[in-house]
Each structure stands twice: as C-alpha cells, then as structure tokens.
Amino acid sequence: xxxxxxxxxxxxxxxxxxxxxxxxxxxxxxxxxxxxxxxxxxxxxxxxxxxxxxxxxxxxxxxxxxxxxxxxxxxxxxxxxxxxxxxxxxxxxxxxxxxxxxxxxxxxxxxxxx
Amino acid sequence: xxxxxxxxxxxxxxxxxxxxxxxxxxxxxxxxxxxxxxxxxxxxxxxxxxxxxxxxxxxxxxxxxxxxxxxxxxxxxxxxxxxxxxxxxxxxxxxxxxxxxxxxxxxxxxxx
Numbered sequence: 001x002x003x004x005x006x007x008x009x010x011x012x013x014x015x016x017x018x019x020x021x022x023x024x025x026x027x028x029x030x031x032x033x034x035x036x037x038x039x040x041x042x043x044x045x046x047x048x049x050x051x052x053x054x055x056x057x058x059x060x061x062x063x064x065x066x067x068x069x070x071x072x073x074x075x076x077x078x079x080x081x082x083x084x085x086x087x088x089x090x091x092x093x094x095x096x097x098x099x100x101x102x103x104x105x106x107x108x109x110x111x112x113x114x
Numbered sequence: 115x116x117x118x119x120x121x122x123x124x125x126x127x128x129x130x131x132x133x134x135x136x137x138x139x140x141x142x143x144x145x146x147x148x149x150x151x152x153x154x155x156x157x158x159x160x161x162x163x164x165x166x167x168x169x170x171x172x173x174x175x176x177x178x179x180x181x182x183x184x185x186x187x188x189x190x191x192x193x194x195x196x197x198x199x200x201x202x203x204x205x206x207x208x209x210x211x212x213x214x215x216x217x218x219x220x221x222x223x224x225x226x
Contacts, residue, residue, distance in 0.1 A: 009154070034214055043118075043204060043217035044157075051212050090156065100145060100164050101172065102208075102215060106156035 002027045004093050006105035013081045013112050021076040021108045023091030032094040033074040034102070035065055037087045044090060050074060061085070081112045116140050120205050120218035127195040127225045135190040135221050137205030145208040146188040147215065148172075148180065150201040157204065163188055195225045 003026045013019045025031055032051055036044040048059025055067045065076045074091060091105040121136045139146065144165045149157040149172075159172030163182040177199060179191040188207075192199060202222050206215040 006156075032212075036217075041220075043219045044206075046214040046216070049214055100162060100170070101159060102147065102162075102206075103159065103173070104149070104157040106154065 002031075002093050002095050002101065002103050004091050004103055004105035006089075006091055006108045008108050009106075010109045010111065013110070015083055015112050015114050016080050019078050019081045019085070019110065019112075021089050021091075021110060023074045023076065023105060025072050025074060025091070025093045027093060027095045029095050031074075033065075033067060034092040034094075035059065035063070035074075035076050036090045036092065036104075038090065038107075039087050047076070047089075083112045083114055086110055086112045118205055118207050118216050118218035120203075120221050122221060123219065124222050125224070127192075127223065129195060129197065129225060131195050132191070132193050133195070133223075135192075135203055135205075135223070137188045137190065137218060138186050139188075139205075139207040139216070140186065141207060141209065141216070142185060143207035143209050143216075144185065145215075146182065147206040147208075148178075148188070148190045149204045149206065150174065150199075151204060151220075152201050160190065160203075192223075197225050199223065200225045 005024045034049045035047040050067045058064045094102045118139045147162045148160040158174045161180040163169045202220050205218045208215040
C-alpha cells in the first residue's frame with residue numbers, strides 16, 4: 001500500500017533564508033508526487049507535481065521540489081522564504097499502477113518569521 | 115467555472131442524526147474524492163470514485179456511504195452521526211491520471 005511521511009510537524013525559518021519541507025514516500029511502483037498548500041480556513045491549493053522527466057520540478061510562488069528515487073523523497077524547497085509562505089503544506093502520492101487513490105501526508109506547518 | 119463546490123460550509127449534528135454532505139464539480143472530471151481532516155492527522159481518504167456508477171473505499175470508510183449517479187455530483191452520507199466524525203470534510207476532483215486534484219472549500223462538521 002502507498003504511504004507518505006512528513007517527518008516534521010513544524011518548520012521555522014527566518015524571512016529571506018532558504019526553506020526545506022521534507023517528504024518521503026512508499027509505493028510499489030512508479031509514483032506520482034504532489035505538494036499542496038493550505039491557508040487557514042481554506043481548501044488545499046496545488047503547488048507542483050512530479051509525474052516523469054526532470055527530477056527538479058518548479059511550481060507556484062517560487063517553490064520547487066526534487067524527486068530522489070533512491071531515497072524515495074520529494075522535498076519541497078524555496079531559495080528565499082517570505083512571511084506570506086507561512087501555511088500548512090501537504091505532500092501526496094499516487095501510484096502509477098493504481099492511479100486512482102491519492103494519499104496525503106500528515107502535513108507540515110511552515111512558519112516564517114520577519 | 116465554479117470548480118468544486120461543497121455545501122453546507124458548517125453544520126452541527128446531534129449524535130445519531132444523519133446528513134448528506136454535497137459535492138458538485140463543473141469541470142467534467144471523472145475522478146472524485148472525499149477526505150476528512152483532523153488536527154495533526156493530515157487528510158484521510160474516505161471514499162473515491164473513478165466515474166459515474168463506480169465507487170470504492172479509501173482509508174477510513176466506516177460510518178460513511180457515497181453514491182455517484184452523475185459525473186458532476188458525489189454526495190457523502192453519514193447515517194448515524196458519532197462524535198468521532200467531528201472533522202473538516204473536503205471533496206476533490208481530478209481530470210486524468212497525469213493531473214492534480216482540485217479541492218472544495220470544505221465542510222466543518224461538529225457532532226454533539
């Protein structure tokens with residue numbers, strides 16, 4: 001069965017510094033990987049995805065993520081954090097062979113201090 | 115396009131009552147999902163559907179039922195509400211296998 005782990009409940013970063021939000025996954029076949037962001041009292045918004053091709057994918061708001069097959073990771077990164085990046089971030093995975101189910105991680109709260 | 119629309123936004127139920135959470139999408143997506151979000155627990159998949167007339171259980175289906183009679187609608191039914199079903203419920207839809215899911219704004223349900 002597929003699963004996703006986000007090992008950090010909270011990440012704190014100073015504005016202007018680089019940020020990383022970690023995600024590891026487990027699937028039996030090739031994965032489809034996603035990052036979503038949730039602002040207070042809102043639904044989830046799509047940030048970026050990895051389907052195939054380049055391991056480094058770029059998404060909305062200056063975020064990017066690197067797919068690492070050997071480490072089964074898909075960490076979210078941004079070179080320079082903004083206070084407005086403060087939100088709840090979710091990693092999600094879907095198996096290529098059973099592409100219907102989308103399974104989410106437990107979420108990481110990102111807090112950017114001025 | 116309105117996207118994914120969920121109603122109601124808020125609801126308080128008494129133990130043992132029943133209700134239906136409505137979800138409609140206007141994007142002609144085949145795939146639809148119901149998740150619940152509990153604090154610190156992330157999103158758990160309740161049920162999903164790959165097309166009209168086809169539904170399947172997710173990670174936490176007990177206490178819920180779904181139907182998919184049309185492409186647009188995917189209602190979630192709670193037959194006998196329990197306090198453990200207090201949560202925020204999200205509906206989502208997806209076009210195809212290489213695409214991302216679009217989420218509704220959520221329904222906050224409290225069972226007392």
